[in-house]
Amino acid sequence: MTTRLLDLPAGPLEVFVEGVGHPVVLLPSLGRGQEDFDGIAPALIAAGLRLIRPEPRGIGRSAPLREGATLFDMARDVIAAMEDDGVQTALVAGHAAGNWVARITAHLHPGLVQGVAMLAAVTGTTVVPEISAAIAGSFDTSLPDDVRLAHLQRGYFAPGNDASVWLPGWHTEVARAQRRAREATTDTSWLRVADHKPLLYLAAAEDAIAAPPSEVELKAALGPMAQRVVVERAGHALLPEQPDAVAKALIAYARGLWAA
Numbered sequence: 111m112t113t114r115l116l117d118l119p120a121g122p123l124e125v126f127v128e129g130v131g132h133p134v135v136l137l138p139s140l141g142r143g144q145e146d147f148d149g150i151a152p153a154l155i156a157a158g159l160r161l162i163r164p165e166p167r168g169i170g171r172s173a174p175l176r177e178g179a180t181l182f183d184m185a186r187d188v189i190a191a192m193e194d195d196g197v198q199t200a201l202v203a204g205h206a207a208g209n210w211v212a213r214i215t216a217h218l219h220p221g222l223v224q225g226v227a228m229l230a231a232v233t234g235t236t237v238v239p240e241i242s243a244a245i246a247g248s249f250d251t252s253l254p255d256d257v258r259l260a261h262l263q264r265g266y267f268a269p270g271n272d273a274s275v276w277l278p279g280w281h282t283e284v285a286r287a288q289r290r291a292r293e294a295t296t297d298t299s300w301l302r303v304a305d306h307k308p309l310l311y312l313a314a315a316e317d318a319i320a321a322p323p324s325e326v327e328l329k330a331a332l333g334p335m336a337q338r339v340v341v342e343r344a345g346h347a348l349l350p351e352q353p354d355a356v357a358k359a360l361i362a363y364a365r366g367l368w369a370a
Contacts, residue, residue: 141285
């Protein structure tokens with residue numbers, strides 16, 4: 111793995127790059143870092159893919175999001191990381207809240223994006239208040255572990271899966287800053303990215319935050335170029351629950367994109 115520190119107008123951005131082949135950009139969920147993809151990275155690299163992994167602002171050596179930042183600013187960081195690596199086109203994959211940044215990246219710079227993958231993602235930008243409270247309780251590290259564990263199980267993990275694996279890995283202030291960035295994003299022209307880009311919607315069958323839409327509902331919400339794959343026995347966390355299934359789906363989709 112190569113680590114780069116990009117000098118950008120919004121402050122330094124840490125980027126991890128590994129593998130050789132067609133590039134895949136990995137964008138983690140709300141308030142979480144690149145370590146969430148460690149469980150699938152070896153399989154993706156073994157399949158001949160190059161991974162570009164920008165560390166979200168406020169984590170590691172990436173400077174925090176600035177006041178007033180939007181999801182568009184977060185996407186510009188992703189574009190900078192891609193351009194720094196000399197990407198011609200890449201599959202941009204966003205897990206959960208990372209899907210918003212993935213879609214905006216394709217919207218802002220379509221020439222750099224071969225396709226988009228949304229992993230356990232809402233198709234809009236809002237969730238119901240009860241689930242929003244479970245999300246906030248999950249990333250609030252000031253709460254006792256047993257309280258946070260109950261929130262994690264409610265919001266992120268399928269019944270029977272071990273939610274305790276996600277007690278660590280949260281960055282509370284990063285999550286709050288990313289939520290403010292989402293709230294500050296008023297332009298919604300990026301939502302229907304599958305009107306003009308191929309899109310994989312990798313759904314978690316037991317996702318309490320983003321219940322899997324039907325294929326018809328998916329295309330109606332995102333555009334006609336969207337297709338759906340459902341991962342069984344997984345919730346919104348998805349990556350720690352079914353890493354092999356996630357890796358298999360991303361590899362198959364990436365191969366199809368560049369074979370087309």
